[in-house]
Amino acid sequence: MSLSTLAVNCTLKPSPQPSSCELMLSQILDALARRGAPGELLRAVDHDIRPGVTSDEGPGDGWPEIRRKILAADILVLGTPIWLGHPSSVCQRVLERMDAFLGETDAEGRLAPYGRVAAVAVVGNEDGAHHVTAELFQALGDVGFTLPASVGAYWVGEAMQKKDYKDLPRTPEAVAKSIDTLARNCAHLAGLLRNAQYPGQ
Template structure:
């Protein structure tokens, strides 16, 4: 089983990313459960803003999209800026949406039997708003969202310490990281053993 984390931080590698650190906490739990995990830092790749699967020469999205298809679990992670998910997270959701009309071998939408979640960091309000936007978008295009499929850490309002500096010991975030990882795993395993039947949810039905 594979889990792909698309880190939508605005910080290119090798800059320190709070979102990557919280991602790693979730990855550790999944890996303990036997899941193979990978994180892609979106900002390190050339991904044009397009509503199409492949924008042509220089577009690195098709390679990332193939990794999405190869994974049973997708986590879109983002920092909070101005109370919202990052511009790169919006771009990722748009590129995922661009392929949502494709179908699997049963005629269902391409993201059926995949589960989605989100990881969010910031030192201002916006955790729930960012999660709501991402999780709604994922389920709308065919991903299944398990219970408690979001985890975030935000500090006090205004400038303040980051997740790395002050959030790693937060009991609520630690607990929800564990719960989210386990629920993503349980649902992915459930679909691996018993996929969503095609009856009633194909292009033909």
């Protein structure tokens, strides 16, 4: 049985506006599909994700369905642009809602995301990709996702310039290599975890 992936784009731009983050996530999904882990791309800003730190903030909250998709997937790829040196506000909202996972365990005491792997995609026009990746790695690990080796793909342009990732004539070789490594390692570890869940209490 094939693995499954959910890629969450935390751009500030609603659909159908072009998004550099969406381009990179699409490339990652293509790479994962080639390794037996096809998936879905979801743009978070298109959904009414209410503020809060529970799994359901009441009528009209768009998070419960996104949460369902996250937990149904073997692999989560969280993508964000860099704004003022940090993940986007949309990404922060997604992380805040995942905070609820800390209080949601199965009968063996395992957090809900146990057995699922996560990766990160970051785009921006200034430096800061390592800082943003570190923030997302910390949060995803805290709430129960497993981070394989080398699963941070990113691109940043020159300082004080306006060129976006989506404006490049071709994907830089280093970025393409990091995307391939991300897909290979995510699919490998997700397959192992599907057949060997973490031990319970």
